[in-house]
Amino acid sequence: MSNAPVTAAGGMQGAIQHDQLNKLRAGDDAPRAAKKQHNISDYAAPVIGFGGFIGFWYFMSYWGLTHIWGKPKFLITAPHRVVKDSFIDDRSRTALLHGLYWTARVSLIGLVIAIIIGMALAIVMSQARWLERSIWPYLVAMQAIPILALVPIIGSIFGFEIPSRIFVCVLISLFPIVSNTLFGLLSAERGQHDLFTLHHVSRWTRLTKLQLPNAMPTIFTGFRIAAGLSVIGAIVGEIFFKRGDKGVGILLDSYRSRAQFPQMYGALILAAALGIAVFIIFGWFNNLVVGRWYESTRKSG
Amino acid sequence: MGDVGAAPALSFDGVSMVFPDGTHALRETTFDVRAGEFVTVVGPSGCGKSTLLRIASGLTKSTGGSVDIADGNVGYVFQDATLLQWRTVQKNVELLAELEGIDKVERSRRAAENIALVGLDGFEKKYPKQLSGGMKMRCSLARSLVMDPKIFLFDEPFGALDEITREKLNDELLSLFQRKGFAALFITHSIYEAVFLSTRVLVMSARPGQIVGDFKIPFAYPRSPELRFGAEFAELAGQVSHALRGAHV
Ligand SMILES: Nc1ncnc2c1ncn2[C@@H]1O[C@H](COP(=O)(O)OP(=O)(O)O)[C@@H](O)[C@H]1O
Ligand SMILES: [Mg+2]
Numbered sequence: 001m002s003n004a005p006v007t008a009a010g011g012m013q014g015a016i017q018h019d020q021l022n023k024l025r026a027g028d029d030a031p032r033a034a035k036k037q038h039n040i041s042d043y044a045a046p047v048i049g050f051g052g053f054i055g056f057w058y059f060m061s062y063w064g065l066t067h068i069w070g071k072p073k074f075l076i077t078a079p080h081r082v083v084k085d086s087f088i089d090d091r092s093r094t095a096l097l098h099g100l101y102w103t104a105r106v107s108l109i110g111l112v113i114a115i116i117i118g119m120a121l122a123i124v125m126s127q128a129r130w131l132e133r134s135i136w137p138y139l140v141a142m143q144a145i146p147i148l149a150l151v152p153i154i155g156s157i158f159g160f161e162i163p164s165r166i167f168v169c170v171l172i173s174l175f176p177i178v179s180n181t182l183f184g185l186l187s188a189e190r191g192q193h194d195l196f197t198l199h200h201v202s203r204w205t206r207l208t209k210l211q212l213p214n215a216m217p218t219i220f221t222g223f224r225i226a227a228g229l230s231v232i233g234a235i236v237g238e239i240f241f242k243r244g245d246k247g248v249g250i251l252l253d254s255y256r257s258r259a260q261f262p263q264m265y266g267a268l269i270l271a272a273a274l275g276i277a278v279f280i281i282f283g284w285f286n287n288l289v290v291g292r293w294y295e296s297t298r299k300s301g
Numbered sequence: 302m303g304d305v306g307a308a309p310a311l312s313f314d315g316v317s318m319v320f321p322d323g324t325h326a327l328r329e330t331t332f333d334v335r336a337g338e339f340v341t342v343v344g345p346s347g348c349g350k351s352t353l354l355r356i357a358s359g360l361t362k363s364t365g366g367s368v369d370i371a372d373g374n375v376g377y378v379f380q381d382a383t384l385l386q387w388r389t390v391q392k393n394v395e396l397l398a399e400l401e402g403i404d405k406v407e408r409s410r411r412a413a414e415n416i417a418l419v420g421l422d423g424f425e426k427k428y429p430k431q432l433s434g435g436m437k438m439r440c441s442l443a444r445s446l447v448m449d450p451k452i453f454l455f456d457e458p459f460g461a462l463d464e465i466t467r468e469k470l471n472d473e474l475l476s477l478f479q480r481k482g483f484a485a486l487f488i489t490h491s492i493y494e495a496v497f498l499s500t501r502v503l504v505m506s507a508r509p510g511q512i513v514g515d516f517k518i519p520f521a522y523p524r525s526p527e528l529r530f531g532a533e534f535a536e537l538a539g540q541v542s543h544a545l546r547g548a549h550v
Contacts (some may be wrong), residue, residue, distance in 0.1 A: 191383035194360055198377055199400040209400075211386045293387045295430040 054079055077262045086266020095251060095265075100270050103247035106162060107274070110169020111227055117170065118177030118226070119219070125178070126185040126211065127203065145176050151240045161244035166236030171214035172233035173226035180222025184215025217294045220286040227278040248274070293294055309333040310452045310484035311357060315366035317509075318352050322377065326352045328509040334452065334486050336371075337476055341487040341495040343545055344505030350488045352509070354454045368542040376450030376483070380457045382437035384429040384444075390416065394443045401448065408447070415443040418477070435466040439473075439535065455487040459494070470527055471497055479522050492545065496538050497529055497543070504544040506542060514544035 061078040065071050077085075086092050121139075125132040147154075147168055158164040188210050194208050238249030248271050255264035318327040324435040326349040334340045342350050355361040357368055384393045391409070394416055398408035416422055419439040429437060438458055445453065459467040462479050471494060478485060478498075489495050495502045496518055504514030518537060520528060528534055 189381070189383060191379045191381050192385065193356075193377070195377070195383055195396075196400065197360060198358060198375070199397060201400055203399065210385070213385070216387065290387070293428040293430060295386065 019107065020162055022196045074261055075263050081262050082265040085262035086269075092263050092266065095246070095269055096248070099246055099248040099251045100274060102162075102245045103231070103238065103249065103271070104255040104274055105236045106165045106237065106247060107169055107227075107230040107278075110166045111173060111223075111235055113166065114170045114173040114177055114226055114230065115223065116223075118174050119181050121174075122178045122185060123183035123207065125182050126207075133180070139175055139178055142171065147171065147236065147240070155241060159243075160241045162241075164241040165234055165247070168237035169230045169233035169241070172230040172236070176225040176229065177219075179219045180225070181215060183221075184218030185211045187218070188214040203258065216290045217286070220282065224279060224282040224286070227277050227282050231271070231275045231278055264271065307337055309336040309369070310336045310338075310371050311486060313353075313357070313366065314367045314369070315352075316356060316363045316368060317365035318356065318361070319364050327356075327363070327507040328493040328511045330510065330512060331366075332512055334484050334516075336451075336484050337482060338374050338501060339485045339499045340503060341489060342505055343489060343492060343495050343541065344510060345545075345548060346490065348445065348508050348548075350505060350512030350548045351456050354486065354488060355454050358454055365369060370452065372451040374448060374450045374452075376445035376448065376453040378438075378441055378445055378453065378455045378458045380430070380460055382441040384435075384437055384440055387427050387520045388442050389426050389428055390421055390432070392431070393440055394447060397444055398447050411447045412443070415446040416440075418446065419443045419473070433464050433466075434519050435470060438462065438470060442474075442477075446481070449481070449491065451483055452482050453485045453487075455485065457490065460489065460491075467491075467494065468526065468529075474498065475522065475524055489540045492538050492541050493529060496534060496541060497524065502541055503540060504548055506548040513548050514541070516541055516544075 004118060057076070057079050060231075061073060061076045066073050086096060121135065125135050154164050154167055158167055181244040190201050192214070193206075196210055201209075235249035235252070238247040239253050242250055242253075248267050250263060252271070255261075255267060276283055311333055313330050316327060316330045319325050330353065335390070342353065344350050347443075352361065354377070356363045358375055385396065388396070391412055394412040395408045398411060403411075406494065413425075419442050421436065421439050421443060424432070424436065426483070432440065441458070448528060459470050462470065475498060485498075487495075487498060499518050500518040502514075502518060503512050504516075505511065506513045520534075
């Protein structure tokens, strides 16, 4: 399975004030130090990394491509040309930003639908072993089906515009939501379950007061993976379902076919930026919801 | 305390347990825990001590014999504090009352009272990850105390703590025991802890577990921490230790 449940890691240390009380009280064994430190390297490394990346890009554009592979240098546009032709040029910028809007919109709608369906499925599957066993194969199979093969069917049902693109997003991002949610729901400690059992709680109480809150960190990891996939889904969907509003994927495809390389790289950058933005937003969202209590396995943040 | 006339709060009558996979965990176990008694079971690991508590609480059905509990209101403290990580100390301590449908005002009042009782006041808003092992255990204790149980089951609650913290919690547990008057069935593999806490120490044999030693601990409550250094204490601990060594096969 390509998207095994991943435990949320990194960046989860909540804002914890070190409490003097801890030391004064009772002489208990020392409480876990709750430290939040920022090292200069936390910031310096990504900046240096970015500089290196741009440097490598220039290197490939001006020297690498011609000298190593003997190919024409216009295949890799230099970064400043990309910026100038895609984002400073008014026409290109307008087209690209509109494209970004449509792609973001489609992937967001797809993601929300996938979250609703995926969580519902996971909750159903968590209720009985036989349900889990009968639903899993279809989810795994869904992962393996090439969307290309389904294009005519999806297109004739949902049309060749936005709805079909949304469908692709859902198809592509459902699996990590189901698998992460299910994994989280089933991973409450035995002792915690025993505690609830001792008080003869209903399934609903067990679900809402134990399993779901326990699953939050893993669910958010699933959301994060799914959000990235949904962006990919939207772009892939646009390449198959081209009618209607032009998203980044459609622009990408038409710049490619017209050999407008600078703009094509511009579209690629926007697609990547959208993926990164989504990733950061969900990370931030995650911190907001579970950061206070979740103990990340990673020691230094 | 623990006088012979008191009614049993919990009694095991010929309880045995064979798990579906064939593991024979308990053999014909019979004993009572009377109101006001503090009974501790020591035994080699894997001999069926946890199984005994799970059967007493109804979490596991025994395959033979019967268990009788006078009052359904049972407190159960596990080896892990089993706190819910997403709840603050306050909310964790309220949990059982919440599950039992006790209203908000009453349960927050009870929680506050018991948080103070276990010495966690000032930590109400902390999350479990911000607590030390000892504090987590205090929180777990407070959570059970909220329901004011008549009988308490303890499954090696202090087993993971360092010696100093453990002794401190032993002292505090005894003062709770005196104050609340619950009956207790306590599991440990520390002989000193067993002798210090209990009115009675039972020794279990290796699997299939069976009671092979029964020691009455005559010290009056309140017991001072210095009791641990007395000759009489050492003598009793020696006897229990001897029985326990015989129990390891
Ligand atoms: N659900 C189970 N199925 C099969 N064997 C079990 C089960 N629970 C416990 N056992 C076995 O029963 C024996 C007693 O277990 P336990 O009561 O946990 O021992 P301890 O005295 O260390 O608390 C052990 O050998 C354990 O492996
Ligand atoms: Mg045990």
